[in-house]
Amino acid sequence: MSTSSLDAVKSREESLLCRGYGRYPIAVASGKGSRLTDIDGKEYVDLLAGIAVTSLGHCNEELAQVIEKQARKLIHVSNLFYQEEQLDLAEELLSLAHFGKAFFCNSGAEANEAQIKLARRYMQRVRNRDAYEIITLDKAFHGRTYATMAATGQERFQDGFAPMPEGFKTVPWGDLNALEAAITPKTAAVLVEIVQGEGGIRPMYAEYAKGIEALCRKKDILFLVDEVQGGLFRTGKPWAFQHFDLRPDAISCAKALANGLPMGAIMATDEVAKGFVTGSHATTFGGGALPSAVAAAVIRIMKRDRLDERAASVGGAFMERMRRLAESLPGTIREVRGLGLMIGVELAFPAKEVWEELIRRGFICNLSHETVLRLLPALNIPEEDLTAFADTLEDILADIRK
Numbered sequence: 001m002s003t004s005s006l007d008a009v010k011s012r013e014e015s016l017l018c019r020g021y022g023r024y025p026i027a028v029a030s031g032k033g034s035r036l037t038d039i040d041g042k043e044y045v046d047l048l049a050g051i052a053v054t055s056l057g058h059c060n061e062e063l064a065q066v067i068e069k070q071a072r073k074l075i076h077v078s079n080l081f082y083q084e085e086q087l088d089l090a091e092e093l094l095s096l097a098h099f100g101k102a103f104f105c106n107s108g109a110e111a112n113e114a115q116i117k118l119a120r121r122y123m124q125r126v127r128n129r130d131a132y133e134i135i136t137l138d139k140a141f142h143g144r145t146y147a148t149m150a151a152t153g154q155e156r157f158q159d160g161f162a163p164m165p166e167g168f169k170t171v172p173w174g175d176l177n178a179l180e181a182a183i184t185p186k187t188a189a190v191l192v193e194i195v196q197g198e199g200g201i202r203p204m205y206a207e208y209a210k211g212i213e214a215l216c217r218k219k220d221i222l223f224l225v226d227e228v229q230g231g232l233f234r235t236g237k238p239w240a241f242q243h244f245d246l247r248p249d250a251i252s253c254a255k256a257l258a259n260g261l262p263m264g265a266i267m268a269t270d271e272v273a274k275g276f277v278t279g280s281h282a283t284t285f286g287g288g289a290l291p292s293a294v295a296a297a298v299i300r301i302m303k304r305d306r307l308d309e310r311a312a313s314v315g316g317a318f319m320e321r322m323r324r325l326a327e328s329l330p331g332t333i334r335e336v337r338g339l340g341l342m343i344g345v346e347l348a349f350p351a352k353e354v355w356e357e358l359i360r361r362g363f364i365c366n367l368s369h370e371t372v373l374r375l376l377p378a379l380n381i382p383e384e385d386l387t388a389f390a391d392t393l394e395d396i397l398a399d400i401r402k
């Protein structure tokens with residue numbers, strides 16, 4: 001296998017897999033820390049980390065040991081049984097914020113489905129209100145299942161899949177008046193990302209985030225936060241909402257939770273968690289012993305190594321460097337946005353060529369909305385790797401300006 005070329009892998013895939021992914025021109029063979037190696041042995045610095053998933057680096061040694069040990073002890077028995085691995089994970093997760101209860105599933109979309117279901121059921125069965133509408137923000141991304149696709153509210157994700165489930169509304173980002181006008185007696189909740197990820201890295205500012213929460217309190221509806229991408233220490237806090245002293249009723253998380261094993265979770269206040277009773281919601285794989293043991297270890301390592309503080313300082317310094325670069329090479333970088341190690345570098349022109357050149361020179365990041373280089377590196381990425389990326393980007397942009 002290791003001798004096959006990228007083209008051979010491509011044509012093999014075309015005959016075997018459903019279409020649906022635009023792939024990068026790399027067939028990955030292996031990974032270690034913040035490095036990936038392709039099938040021809042070329043090494044890359046990975047600043048994408050599986051889209052904010054491998055926050056502790058590829059094939060993390062401590063986690064490999066947890067996986068090996070747990071794989072020999074218990075992998076799966078279903079949710080018909082008590083499993084202490086789930087409880088250890090719940091204690092770790094709940095130690096990070098004000099929530100009282102957790103529910104485990106397998107992905108970000110499923111976590112958002114769970115919090116949408118919880119919000120509706122809480123309103124309808126606990127509060128006895130006929131409220132079901134979920135309001136989201138434009139350019140949001142909440143997943144690809146039917147409910148989360150409707151919550152995402154973007155044409156390009158819904159094309160050909162009509163009809164969408166009812167009860168979802170999208171309002172313009174940054175507009176509190178539009179949000180207030182959209183809230184009706186049928187509204188159950190507002191669901192937002194604190195830093196829009198797929199939307200091209202767009203962080204909320206305090207006044208806006210606090211304004212949304214205040215509106216939810218005033219109208220007595222639930223305030224839900226999608227922490228699937230921004231959560232778990234990436235933005236410089238355990239959860240992104242903690243930048244603004246918010247107290248959401250529930251949050252979803254997933255991507256980095258088990259460092260690459262499929263795992264999602266929601267956390268809710270004790271009050272809102274009353275929305276689920278025995279039989280309300282379930283999943284076969286959710287909270288399995290293996291991914292739960294790994295996720296608990298992930299959070300312990302993140303806490304032990306203070307990776308939130310590291311993300312804030314290392315990410316802050318990197319963004320500073322990018323802003324200086326923008327000044328020294330006018331006309332190349334339009335804006336640098338982000339929080340911690342969730343960073344968008346928006347170019348003043350389509351970024352495809354720059355992105356391709358970065359790959360040629362051995363650096364992987366994401367190209368988002370044509371002009372944004374999106375960086376979501378491992379939280380323990382060596383600073384030299386970030387510096388090397390910045391030097392290389394500077395070099396490429398300086399060449400373009402010539």
Ligand SMILES: *Cc1c(COP(=O)(O)O)cnc(C)c1O
Pocket residue numbers: 106107108109110112141142143144193197198226227228229230254255
């Ligand atoms: C990735 C993502 C999702 C969807 O997660 P999946 O695991 O792909 O289903 C939902 N919300 C946000 C903010 C995301 O970044």
